[in-house]
Amino acid sequence: MRSKLETVIAPFEREGYRRAEPAILQPVEPFLDLSGEDIRRRIFLTQDDDGREWCLRPEYTIPVALAHIAAHASEPASYTYAGPVFRMRGANEPSEFAQAGLESFGRTDFAAADAEIMALTVESAAALGLTRPRLLMGDVALLTALLDRLGVPQAARRRLMRAVAQGKGADAVAALEPPAGEVEHAHAGLLKALEGQDPKAARAFVEDVLSIAGISTVGGRSAGDIAERFLARAAERDNPVNGEASGVIAHALAIGGDPDGASAALRKLADNAGLDLSAALDAFDERTGFLAARGVDVANISFSAGFARNLDYYTGFIFELHDPARPDLKPIAGGGRYDGVLQRLGAPAPVPAVGASLWLDRLAGGKA
Structure with missing residues (x-):
């Protein structure tokens, strides 16, 4: 060994x-x-x-x-x-x-x-x-740029990212819709109280409510983290994801192939939707060029906009190597x-x- x-x-x-x-x-x-x-x-x-x-x-x-x-x-x-x-x-x-x-x-x-x-x-x-090896590649930064341009609220974004991480591909777009009754009934009073407040005051209000209830952490999340979740939920009530944006996201998640072909398809989608993804796609293409220069057969890379690993962990490009002879696909x-991990650890x-x-x-x- x-x-x-x-x-x-x-x-x-x-x-x-x-x-x-x-x-x-x-x-x-x-x-x-x-x-x-x-x-x-x-x-x-x-x-x-x-x-x-x-x-x-x-x-x-x-x-x-x-x-x-x-x-x-x-x-x-x-x-x-x-x-x-x-x-x-x-x-x-x-x-x-x-x-x-x-x-x-x-x-x-x-x-x-x-x-x-x-x-x-x-x-x-x-x-x-x-x-x-079989080479798989995705790009969290590219997907994040798309969601930013479309103005997808944080609560809907988290559900989408979770579904992508679960391997649902283009079907992950269904997660953009809140679970039935969630927005209307779960924590409805608290969400109503947050309407119209500025973010700083709203966060302080939620943290006070949690403190009164004796809640400091839930599942490893602090009161501040929980407050951010409530604020995101409240924002989603006022800014739901519309059908056009959902369609663009579904189309993007279905794009795959070698990096050059995928980049071209994503540029065409962005142009048709009137979205500026040039910075993210230029960075994508630059990386492809460096891969080729280092001897990686980029035609053998299978890129998918819907491919993910741990999306709470990764902030940019992601990849996996698989052994074609292994049937379990691990x-x-x-x-x-x-890029965010070291600061979370104390940097x-x-x-x-x-x-x-x-x-x-x-x-x-x-x-x-």
Whole structure:
């Protein structure tokens, strides 16, 4: 196994990525803060004598990011890692398994950094024999730009993103409509009280209501987070998504193919709808150019506007590598851009971040 780990990260170290070795035992709070209380069901927990909760390392990205923040690094930095991680996965998969990967923090040449991460991941997989992976790619930033231009309210946007993450593709557009009776009946009195208030006063009002009710956190969300949800729900009452916007979103989510063809189709859709997506699409095309320059066969990439990984985590391009010989369709590698994560973990300002992980038991066909 050690030789496989070294083989996988060799391309990363040649590129100048520095080896990171975070501790196996990690404080649980950062994982809960980013993933919510639900992650407790999938990680291995313990407590110290002071009652503080710890967990066996369920993945590497958060510990590596925390170490980067603690170092007060002011320059871009790139890290690689390889070792065991521990979490419950699907049936017939071990709960202790080997993970390797790479993370790049602080680079502002976004397209080049994105392409480097994906190209190195492809090269690393090839080092263990997967020379012709099935490549899937999406772009959260592109979808976000579309929703921004269409003025989709936050509550409807969250439902749509959740449906996209569930793999519903173009059918995810049905989630733009609130569940039957939700807006009219659930919390109707509170939503009515919020009408006409400015955002600051409305947030203070909701936080006061929650405080009176003795509510501080729900599912890992603070009172402020809950207040934002109520405000978004109230805004949706006044600004529902119309049929024309829903049609544009459904059309966009159905677009797929190689990156060049998908870009052309998205540009045509934007032009027909009178939407300016030029900045997001120019960045998309720039990344495609960098991928080609690094030797990635872009014609072999299957882009889908409706492809997603964890949309609360990723903020830009996302990708997965699959082994065509594996019938279960689980990815052997995956990653993308997550520019908001380091600030959520305590960095004083947003830090551009992109990375990827490889799961060696899947790369080795379950024999690693």
